[in-house]
Amino acid sequence: MLEVGNLKETEQTIFNHTGPFIQTIDREIEIHTRKEEPLVVLLNNVLSDEECDELINHAKLRMKRSKIGLSHEENEMRTSSGMFFEESETELIKRIENRIETIMNIPIEHAEPLQVLHYEPGQQYKPHFDYFSNHRTKNNRISTLILYLNDVEEGGETIFPALNYSVAAKKGNALYFEYFYQDEAINELTIHAGSPVISGEKWVATQWMRRQRIR
Numbered sequence: 001m002l003e004v005g006n007l008k009e010t011e012q013t014i015f016n017h018t019g020p021f022i023q024t025i026d027r028e029i030e031i032h033t034r035k036e037e038p039l040v041v042l043l044n045n046v047l048s049d050e051e052c053d054e055l056i057n058h059a060k061l062r063m064k065r066s067k068i069g070l071s072h073e074e075n076e077m078r079t080s081s082g083m084f085f086e087e088s089e090t091e092l093i094k095r096i097e098n099r100i101e102t103i104m105n106i107p108i109e110h111a112e113p114l115q116v117l118h119y120e121p122g123q124q125y126k127p128h129f130d131y132f133s134n135h136r137t138k139n140n141r142i143s144t145l146i147l148y149l150n151d152v153e154e155g156g157e158t159i160f161p162a163l164n165y166s167v168a169a170k171k172g173n174a175l176y177f178e179y180f181y182q183d184e185a186i187n188e189l190t191i192h193a194g195s196p197v198i199s200g201e202k203w204v205a206t207q208w209m210r211r212q213r214i215r
């Protein structure tokens, strides 16, 4: 909220969808719930079951222990394993990139490589911000889309402790949030975590967008 005189104005968002659906070239995506400032949107029907399975199967062959942030060191912050797809690597990745562009309302040239994470029981991603807090970072991240690739038996919710909000991982759903607000206090409310998987396993694909193009 920006205060202009006595008026409280809502800040401009990147996400530009208003109705209950987002029509992409090949799929109608449903907006399940949305919270404002910071904008956090839960989307249904982003990926088909077959697309989720194909992403998992491609990723499985190339998993490594996850690395965090700029330091690229293994760390207890994130205990899952992960991999990155190459830009437009396959027909499936191109199709998903296309959908992501529409959902996130940002050209794909701003997109980092799509990352896949795999969590086994006990594994988690502790509370963090997706943007780099180092102020020298010029081309920072501005928004995130987490695609859930399977149903988790128990645990593994994405939680926002400052918003008292929790989202269960459900196959084909996705969670969008952005942190490009002028008011830094709003950005800080996007602190989130992947809570520990209790039983079953968890697969997600994460898309981070940058302020400027990186491709």
Ligand SMILES: O=C(O)CCC(=O)C(=O)O
Pocket (backbone or CB within 6 Å): 117, 125, 130, 146, 156, 157, 158, 159, 192, 193, 194, 195, 204, 206
């Ligand atoms: O696994 C999750 O639910 C969260 C993943 C996440 O925060 C990230 O990839 O940045």
Ligand SMILES: [Fe+2]
Pocket (backbone or CB within 6 Å): 128, 129, 130, 192
């Ligand atoms: Fe994150």
